[in-house]
Amino acid sequence: MTWSYARWRGAGPAEPKEAPVEAVRRQRRPAHPAVRALAMLAAFAGTVLFSVVLARLTLEPSAASADLVHANVRPGHSIRAYLDGTSTIEAVRQLGGNLLLGVPFGVLLPVLLPPARGLLRVAAVTVVLMTLVELTQGALVTGRVFDIDDVILNTVGALIGYLLIGLRLGRAVHPRRRHWWQR
Secondary structure, three states: OOHHHHHHHOOOOOOOOOHHHHHHHHOOOOOOHHHHHHHHHHHHHHHHHHHHHHHHHHOOOOHHHOOOOOOEOOOOHHHHHHHHHOOHHHHHHHHHHHHHHHHHHHHHHHHHOHHHOOHHHHHHHHHHHHHHHHHHHHHHOOOOOOEHHHHHHHHHHHHHHHHHHHHHHHHHHOOOOOOHHHO
């Protein structure tokens, strides 16, 4: 047991215990309920808007490309095809578009679903939802197919959005609660 730890625990000379008080002072206060409600409302509106954009981009038929598309279940295959076989503009549009399509998940998910906060949880929820979108478009939409690389790129985009904005925004709207064993 170190000397500073012994003093803090009260085993040493009687001095004021400053460590727990400082820890309480450093802890963030929850945002005002009106600010939290406004943030939740904005996140909900953003989710609705994102859902409309996602549906327009992924679930509209593309009869012109029906003969050109093929399902891809090999990770990296279509990414490599875009990088090697198309123009730079088309590659940036396809790959960057899929990355950007995932960013709102990383930003909105921690605000709307506090239990989904965390890098692995955001990744897992994004993988599940984007896989469902890809399966739906592959099964029901003419000219669209399942592509595992789209799921991967969307998930990377969600993680980028989470690390840049979602982490802080989620903590601001839903501060961490202390558990009974930490009190």
